[in-house]
Amino acid sequence: MILRKQTRLIHVGGLPVGGGSPISVQSMTNTDTRDVATTLTQIERLQDAGCEIIRVAVLDQEAAAAIREIRENILIPLIADIHFDYRLAVAAMENGAQGIRINPGNLGGPEKLARVVDAAKLHKVPIRVGVNSGSIEKDLLKKYGYPSEDNPTALIESALRNVRLLEDQGFEEIKISIKSSDTLTTISGYQQLSKLTDYPLHFGVTEAGGLIAGTVKSSVALGILLHQGIGDTFRISLTRDPVEEIRVGFELLRSLKIRERGPELISCPTCGRTQIDLFSIAEEVERYVQTMAKPIKVAVMGCVVNGPGEAKEADIGLAGGNGVGIIFKKGKLYKKVKEDDLLDTFLRELKKIEEATDKA
Numbered sequence: 023m024i025l026r027k028q029t030r031l032i033h034v035g036g037l038p039v040g041g042g043s044p045i046s047v048q049s050m051t052n053t054d055t056r057d058v059a060t061t062l063t064q065i066e067r068l069q070d071a072g073c074e075i076i077r078v079a080v081l082d083q084e085a086a087a088a089i090r091e092i093r094e095n096i097l098i099p100l101i102a103d104i105h106f107d108y109r110l111a112v113a114a115m116e117n118g119a120q121g122i123r124i125n126p127g128n129l130g131g132p133e134k135l136a137r138v139v140d141a142a143k144l145h146k147v148p149i150r151v152g153v154n155s156g157s158i159e160k161d162l163l164k165k166y167g168y169p170s171e172d173n174p175t176a177l178i179e180s181a182l183r184n185v186r187l188l189e190d191q192g193f194e195e196i197k198i199s200i201k202s203s204d205t206l207t208t209i210s211g212y213q214q215l216s217k218l219t220d221y222p223l224h225f226g227v228t229e230a231g232g233l234i235a236g237t238v239k240s241s242v243a244l245g246i247l248l249h250q251g252i253g254d255t256f257r258i259s260l261t262r263d264p265v266e267e268i269r270v271g272f273e274l275l276r277s278l279k280i281r282e283r284g285p286e287l288i289s290c291p292t293c294g295r296t297q298i299d300l301f302s303i304a305e306e307v308e309r310y311v312q313t314m315a316k317p318i319k320v321a322v323m324g325c326v327v328n329g330p331g332e333a334k335e336a337d338i339g340l341a342g343g344n345g346v347g348i349i350f351k352k353g354k355l356y357k358k359v360k361e362d363d364l365l366d367t368f369l370r371e372l373k374k375i376e377e378a379t380d381k382a
């Protein structure tokens with residue numbers, strides 16, 4: 023059993039973060055925030071996939087103004103990501119941003135930071151102090167060296183220094199992130215940071231890479247941290263459609279039995295016993311189950327020798343034979359169908375289960 027580290031509770035919009043709340047999965051749009059229609063389309067897809075917090079980049083006043091319309095048309099809390107210009111942070115909050123991500127030290131000094139803090143207090147908006155390995159202050163780099171797995175101190179000190187800037191202004195609705203693109207630095211950094219603060223932690227491996235490399239790096243780092251009870255909200259950072267980030271995020275939580283969303287798909291790798299085109303069938307089934315929200319177990323197996331047995335806990339499964347397929351439920355034979363009809367029949371059965379679960 024995973025024992026979560028106790029952190030303070032904050033709220034991003036209506037969503038609790040920290041304090042033992044469910045670990046939330048978030049993403050960031052890769053659209054031009056000023057293009058409201060395109061940004062909304064992407065956020066709607068992310069919402070459907072289960073995204074719980076969405077962050078948008080705010081590069082200018084037009085983007086800050088666009089926050090209002092975006093916010094009015096989405097269902098999940100919206101965070102504005104801002105660098106350097108305190109006026110953008112203030113404008114984003116005035117326009118309804120429910121959280122901001124800044125690096126307090128790069129906003130131009132205490133007076134400008136005070137304006138941001140005043141707006142955050144007025145609008146009840148939490149601030150994420152987000153530092154990256156690439157943006158650490160020069161004096162800290164000189165003192166501690168570039169962050170590494172053995173010595174992530176510069177990253178931690180930078181975060182804590184920026185947190186103190188907010189605390190000095192009487193502000194504590196804070197979450198912290200220290201991002202590195204290195205898996206081991208991410209792990210050691212968050213392990214050490216979590217001992218030094220009880221603010222909720224946003225975590226992830228930044229610039230992790232494409233689907234495969236990014237998923238592996240993120241899963242290793244976040245998996246280890248989550249298993250140690252560290253972390254309150256995260257983003258899987260992938261050079262892909264951000265919807266994939268959400269899917270990977272929930273699979274990661276599912277694999278650690280922390281949270282479940284949507285069906286779990288078990289599929290065999292195929293071998294010399296496979297006599298049907300399992301890859302195509304598995305692909306179609308995967309596409310379909312991604313539209314389902316209920317956490318049922320679905321199995322797609324290549325043969326009847328091991329298939330049903332291997333997936334006996336599945337609510338529904340199929341196993342290939344010679345020109346036929348067997349549909350089984352809870353590991354027991356349910357129906358035998360011709361290979362040509364297998365996929366359609368199986369999708370119909372899935373739909374039935376979904377509708378029955380909906381009514382239950």
Ligand code: SF4
Nearest residue numbers: 290292293324325329
């Ligand atoms: S379920 Fe059957 S086809 Fe699939 S890997 Fe196992 S033995 Fe091979």
